[in-house]
């Protein structure tokens with residue numbers, strides 16, 4: 493595969509239908525293989541990302557076992573997810589890139605936006621926004637494997653104006669895709685996303701790296717909102733949606749359908765089945781606690797709060813199924 497064949501394929505699909513491409517955002521303890529397949533079934537985006545995975549851990553003799561769950565790709569996943577890595581050393585990224593390639597990944601994304609203090613103290617994630625040299629070293633390191641290397645970042649670390657130097661710096665690295673969560677690290681997700689800066693980002697891209705695809709992220713709830721944003725800002729190639737999926741598991745549906753409680757509970761059943769299969773494979777490692785997902789499926793149901801409370805008390809998938817069966821029998 494050439495450096496950006498992966499992304500060219502995604503972009504070509506999107507252009508064929510005259511729309512931006514859509515991605516489910518990387519989300520720690522959420523976008524593992526199980527939930528990616530749930531979203532695939534509900535309404536698939538063009539693109540999926542893994543949860544972020546520490547580059548050093550991937551090849552570390554003691555830690556690598558902990559990354560197996562995060563890095564697992566099911567054969568039914570098409571296209572293969574993009575693996576998102578975080579870290580602070582070109583050497584770690586070079587080793588990790590070769591290992592994820594060996595495991596079958598076709599594209600790598602580097603996290604340069606995580607606001608978590610532990611990650612920042614590790615000189616990783618959004619800390620790279622104030623250390624251009626490290627940012628360059630990790631991109632160069634990740635490029636040691638023969639895979640395309642993209643970046644997901646924020647506009648700045650403390651101050652909005654930082655985007656004026658940070659984004660051009662990243663564009664000059666000629667990454668195939670630059671995903672920008674249009675907020676600073678300091679803003680976390682507490683202020684509205686800076687859509688007013690999108691046209692400037694497009695202009696920077698057009699000037700410095702016309703081949704780089706620009707993907708916008710932040711507060712975009714669903715496909716329709718993504719189309720609207722991309723129409724208002726010509727030149728945006730991709731739309732990434734994160735938390736929208738918690739409000740609506742059908743967020744990527746092109747023509748919104750009415751979904752019944754039964755549809756939602758069927759999706760939950762599917763997630764439980766996949767979860768059981770995953771556990772049965774005996775892969776040791778991080779796996780999202782199921783409980784954080786329950787609210788997605790009971791939202792809007794009569795007595796949603798009580799149902800959710802009951803689900804939160806469960807300890808096994810069998811107990812969850814019993815509650816779902818009761819709910820369906822009552823309706």
Ligand SMILES: Cc1cc2nc3c(=O)[nH]c(=O)nc-3n(C[C@H](O)[C@H](O)[C@H](O)COP(=O)(O)O)c2cc1C
Nearest residue numbers: 517518519520543544603673710711712733734735
């Ligand atoms: C639970 C959770 C976990 C996240 N984990 C990651 C991650 O592993 N890597 C990453 O780049 N961003 C991560 N993010 C940030 C999202 O990818 C996204 O940038 C952010 O939520 C803004 O997009 P949204 O408004 O569509 O949610 C996470 C966000 C949430 C809510």
